[in-house]
Amino acid sequence: MDGRRGPASKGTEVVKKLTKRGRGGRGGIGPSDTGFVAETSRWACTLDNSHRSALRLSSENCGGFEGFGRPRLRPGWVRAALVLVLVMGASGARAEPFDHQHGAWTQLLRSYDHDGRVDYAAWKTGGRAALDAYLSSLEAVTGESYASWTREQRLAYWINAYNAYMVKLVLDHYPLGSVREIGLLPFAAFKDHFIPLEKLRGEKLSLDDVENRILRKEIGEQLIHFGIVCASRSCPVLRNEAYRASEVMAQLEAAARSFLASDRNRFDPEHHKAELSSIFKWFHEDFERTGTLLQFVARYAPPAVASHLAEPGWTIEYLDYDWSLNGL
Numbered sequence: 032m033d034g035r036r037g038p039a040s041k042g043t044e045v046v047k048k049l050t051k052r053g054r055g056g057r058g059g060i061g062p063s064d065t066g067f068v069a070e071t072s073r074w075a076c077t078l079d080n081s082h083r084s085a086l087r088l089s090s091e092n093c094g095g096f097e098g099f100g101r102p103r104l105r106p107g108w109v110r111a112a113l114v115l116v117l118v119m120g121a122s123g124a125r126a127e128p129f130d131h132q133h134g135a136w137t138q139l140l141r142s143y144d145h146d147g148r149v150d151y152a153a154w155k156t157g158g159r160a161a162l163d164a165y166l167s168s169l170e171a172v173t174g175e176s177y178a179s180w181t182r183e184q185r186l187a188y189w190i191n192a193y194n195a196y197m198v199k200l201v202l203d204h205y206p207l208g209s210v211r212e213i214g215l216l217p218f219a220a221f222k223d224h225f226i227p228l229e230k231l232r233g234e235k236l237s238l239d240d241v242e243n244r245i246l247r248k249e250i251g252e253q254l255i256h257f258g259i260v261c262a263s264r265s266c267p268v269l270r271n272e273a274y275r276a277s278e279v280m281a282q283l284e285a286a287a288r289s290f291l292a293s294d295r296n297r298f299d300p301e302h303h304k305a306e307l308s309s310i311f312k313w314f315h316e317d318f319e320r321t322g323t324l325l326q327f328v329a330r331y332a333p334p335a336v337a338s339h340l341a342e343p344g345w346t347i348e349y350l351d352y353d354w355s356l357n358g359l
Contacts, residue, residue: 129172131184133191133273135165140271147268151358155202162202166195173230184276186250191273193241193259196226200238201262201356209354210262221261253317253327254283256310257290264353265295265308287331295350298332300339305347312349 139161143154154162169192177185197210200220204213213220226236238261246255260269267290274282290296290308297306311324318327324347329340 129176130168131187131276133165133187133275135161135168136191136195136273137271139165140269140273144269144271145359146271147357148359149198149201149262149269149357151198151201151205151356154198155205159202162195162199166199169195170227170230172228174232177231181276182250183279186246186252186255187274187276187279189241189246189250190255190258190279192226192228193238193246194269196241197238197260197262200225207356209356211354247314247317252283253320254280254287256314256317257286258283260357262357264355264357265350266357267295268293269357284331288333291328291332296332297350298336298339300336303339303342303345305340305345306350307347309349309352311347 139154139158143150143158169188172188177188180188200213200223201207201210207213210220211217214223216222221238221242224235224237224240226238226241228234228236242255242259246252246259257267258274260266267286270282270286272282295308298304299306305325305328307328311318311328315324318324321327325340325345329337332340
């Protein structure tokens, strides 16, 4: 939780003022309360979209200044605002701190992820409620809270979000043989704006948005390609633990080493030939930020291979990508 005063703390102050008025024996809000009403109105205009919607309060009502203008109120709105204030005050107006360990996601992965092969059938019948609860925790994050997070907290959040919503998408369409079967076009699954993170981003997102706009561009971490999993056989394996802010970089480095040691990449030091995953072809600019592609690969390849990759004369070919579902 960040230390800045948000809507909840302001709501508590307004509740105290209402309580004092109630103890004075006066019912309702009278003409002398103009300043109090204006203060309450300005506070309500700072609420997130979900609470504004509950009050039928739009940007137009708030003068278009997101809480800094003088609200233009409709009949009955102040009464609704005060009800909301009271509800928030009665509940303590406190949101649970976000779990940057992502414990609920780890528990799900340990139940249904078996060395990277996912038991989607069992997950669909026995784990949907738990998945929905975890997704709800992701959806509850607001932009105000997110602004105070560290880079590692943001990185772990978005990697786990990508993987969890990918699982949800598969479960929504299961049984199926490949994510390419979802939608009318082969890669429609990645373009569908089905991720409801309006509190955080102001709009629904697609998996492409999470990968390309946020993880690759905003955060700019090249190792995310070994952490996000597109539910396919040629993807990196889905780890059976969540990415955690406290160790996310170590986890990503371990995932990179595991991926380069797997059969998704092949090396022939004797003939200086590397057959790499198509991931290295599609996103080569990410891996070449600080050197050549082979220099990047050498940092995470098995030691017996890495020692040869600096030698001249290596050729690179790219393996076909297997889009078959990564299920049991």
